[in-house]
Amino acid sequence: MILILDEKQQFIFHLSLGLLSLLQFTECENIRLVGPSCCSGRVEVFYQDSWGTVCDDEWSIANAEVVCRELNCGTAMEAKNGAFFGRGKDEIWLDDVQCVGNESSILQCQHRPFGQNNCGHNEDAGVVCSGHVRLVNGTTHCNGRVEIYHEGQWKRVCSDWGKQAAQVVCQEVGCGDPLAQTETLNFGDARALPAIKTICSGNEISVSQCSLLKVNEICDDATVVCGNSQPIRLVNGTNRCSGRVEIYYSSQWGTVCDDRWGMQEATVACREMNCGNALSVKYKAYFGRGQDQIWLDEMECTGHEKSLAQCPHKGFGEHDCNHSEDAGLVCSDTVRLINGTNSCSGRVEVYHDGRWGKLCSNNWGLKEATVLCNELNCGDPKNSKDIFYFGDSSLQGFTSRCSDNM
Known part of the structure; x- marks a missing residue:
């Protein structure tokens, strides 16, 4: 008897064989x-x-x-x-x-x-x-409260962790060496998380290679400020996620020259500020001229750096520009509309904790839609459509249409 399988059955059969052949390996x-x-x-x-x-x-x-x-x-x-x-x-x-x-x-x-x-x-x-370690509630990703991903969940680190552990953490997040803290900085309370102690030699390339010990007693949270901890801000925009790009260095805010300024650099800046995706780059002091220092020039980001300070550049303060060349950008902010006819209509998604997520439609009404449309500079809300009118999503979503939907 010859068994003839259709195309779907053949696919499932070969898939099963492929998975079985891998059982001899550790995944x-x-x-x-x-x-x-x-x-x-x-x-x-x-x-x-x-x-x-x-x-x-x-x-x-x-x-x-x-x-x-x-x-x-x-x-x-x-x-x-x-x-x-x-x-x-x-x-x-x-x-x-x-x-x-x-x-x-x-x-x-x-x-x-x-x-x-x-x-x-x-x-x-x-x-x-996100990696094995993250710095939470800091001004940039290079300072904050230390949390380590261990045994499938994020855990807070006890403050008696040592200089060697701080060295490993700063290097793993790509932020140079740890700086001495002259005072205890407050980056929020994480006592709801399980605590863990770290013992590092300082030679590890990842905190996951250090000894990680469970802690039962109460302890203070570990914090760190790493060397590449230059804060970033956007000035003169319509919200905190648009404007002239400024970097804090050597105790002073300064601008970025628009030589070689492009979408890859804007992508890094928007991600660093937890502002979603880069929508557009701006040149020639679009958001007004800055003052005093021009800190960065001729930046060449690849797009996956965690901070503008990590991108290749001429060196802080080294430039051939003036403030008529100050760079700017517009990020998608923490909310966006997807699958609409333009940027003012679509399914609503929110950027939170480094990723886009769906937003439940329960209790969504005219007041919420008004706030959203104003935030996107899209006028007043018009008729909302049924759920998934703008497409289904692996996230969850609801829809909104603003009056500036041309």
């Missing part, structure tokens, strides 16, 4: 990120004795969430498409990956059989994870 040994750090980069999986990439077809934040959790790299910040971290080589092992989000490995997610794809390496998928 975390079969995935890696190739990029600027161990927790951000191009996604690669190991299969048949070689590393290969993942195609960005169907690539989503749910997929990224699984990858970050599998690598013990905290939570997913962004899912990257279009070979954002560069093109891989040789095989493309996975395509059409569709995770629910609670899988323990990307290899458990639905996907085409290994090696079957319709992609090129210009479609290699990437992720940006």
Whole structure:
């Protein structure tokens, strides 16, 4: 008797064989990120004795969430498409990956059989994870209260953690060396989180390599101020997420020259300020001329740096500009409208804790829509549409339409 399988049945059969062939391996040994750090980069999986990439077809934040959790790299910040971290080589092992989000490995997610794809390496998928450590409630990502991702959750760190641990943390977040704190800084209270003690030698490249000990007694929170802790602000814009770019350095605010200023630099600045995505870059002192110092010139960001201060530049105070060349930008702020006919209509999404999330439609009314439309500089709200009128989302959402919807 010959069993004939249709195309769907063949897909499921080959998928099952592929998953069974991987059971002999430890799943975390079969995935890696190739990029600027161990927790951000191009996604690669190991299969048949070689590393290969993942195609960005169907690539989503749910997929990224699984990858970050599998690598013990905290939570997913962004899912990257279009070979954002560069093109891989040789095989493309996975395509059409569709995770629910609670899988323990990307290899458990639905996907085409290994090696079957319709992609090129210009479609290699990437992720940006929050990492093993984060600094919370600071003026930039380079200062704040220290939290470590351990055993699947964020934990606060006790303040008796030592200079060596501070050194490891500052280097891991890409912020140089720790600065001496002449006074105890208040970056908020995290006593609701479980506490952990860290013991580091100072030679580790990640705090995850230090000894991490559970703590039962009450302790104060560890805080740190790292050397690359230049605060950033936007001046003279319509809200805190638009305006002239200014950097705080050497106890003084100064501007950024618009030589080589572009979307990659704006992307870094918007992310650093927790202002969502970069919408546009502005030149020639669009938001007015600054005063005194011009701190940065000829910046060349790749787009994935955590701070403008990390991008290559001529050096603080080194420039050939004047304030008629002050750079500016407009970020999407903490709210955006998706899938509308223009920027003033669509499904509402909110930027929070480094990622875009859905907003429940319960209790959503004219007052809330008015605040939203005013924040987006889109006039007054018009008729709201039914849920998912502007498309379904892996997030949750509701819709809004403003009067400036042309």
